Amino acid sequence: MPGEGRMIAMEQAAAVLLLGGNTWRDIRKHSISILLTAGVFLAAVFLRIWRGEYAALAAGILPGICLLGLSWMTKQALGYGDGLVESVLGALLGWKKAVEILMGAFLLAAVFSAAALAAHRLGRKSELPFLPFFLGAYLILLAVE
Numbered sequence: 001m002p003g004e005g006r007m008i009a010m011e012q013a014a015a016v017l018l019l020g021g022n023t024w025r026d027i028r029k030h031s032i033s034i035l036l037t038a039g040v041f042l043a044a045v046f047l048r049i050w051r052g053e054y055a056a057l058a059a060g061i062l063p064g065i066c067l068l069g070l071s072w073m074t075k076q077a078l079g080y081g082d083g084l085v086e087s088v089l090g091a092l093l094g095w096k097k098a099v100e101i102l103m104g105a106f107l108l109a110a111v112f113s114a115a116a117l118a119a120h121r122l123g124r125k126s127e128l129p130f131l132p133f134f135l136g137a138y139l140i141l142l143a144v145e
Contacts, residue, residue: 007047011047011092011093012142014040014043014044014092015040015089015092015093015138016135016138016139017036017040018036018037018040018085018088018089018092019085019089019131019134019135019138020135021033021036022036022037022081022085022131023129023131023132023134023135026081026129026130026131026132027129027131027132030079030129031081032081032084032085032131037081037084037085037088040088040092041087041088041091041092043092044057044060044088044091044092045057045091047092048060048091056094056095057091059090059094059095060087060089060090060091060092060093060094060095060098061087061090061091062090062095063086063087063090063095063098063099063102064083064084064085064086064087064088064089064090064098065083065087066083067082067083067086067087067102068080068083068084068087069083070083071083078130079130081131082130082131082134085131085134086098086101086102086134089101089134089138097141100137100141101134101137101138101141102134102137103137104133104136104137104138104140104141105130105133105134105136105137106133107137108133108136108137109128109130109133112128112133113128
């Protein structure tokens with residue numbers, strides 16, 4: 001399909017914008033930008049509908065819905081914003097990439113937490129913003145593609 005490379009680049013740029021903007025906000029205020037998140041989500045939904053990819057849209061949102069459920073079950077040990085961002089990533093990039101990013105983020109968070117605990121920089125009850133790990137995982141994924 002002509003212009004497919006350009007479309008992929010735009011999707012990647014939107015994902016970096018979503019993750020970068022929300023990472024900054026997560027670190028500073030422990031929240032996400034609803035305006036940024038909703039804007040990228042609406043663009044992703046429009047793109048999927050325009051392409052006729054209804055099943056891909058529904059499947060892409062599912063990992064985020066699962067994360068929202070996990071947030072609810074753990075009384076937000078993992079915040080609702082993380083689940084919302086995961087849903088948007090799934091709508092934008094597809095469910096496989098969204099799951100790859102999520103698993104990479106969990107791995108990065110585990111490595112960082114283990115190192116910080118070993119260095120006595122964090123305690124067992126310390127809270128960390130999770131979106132920086134999403135951003136790191138996505139940037140690593142882009143680098144290895």
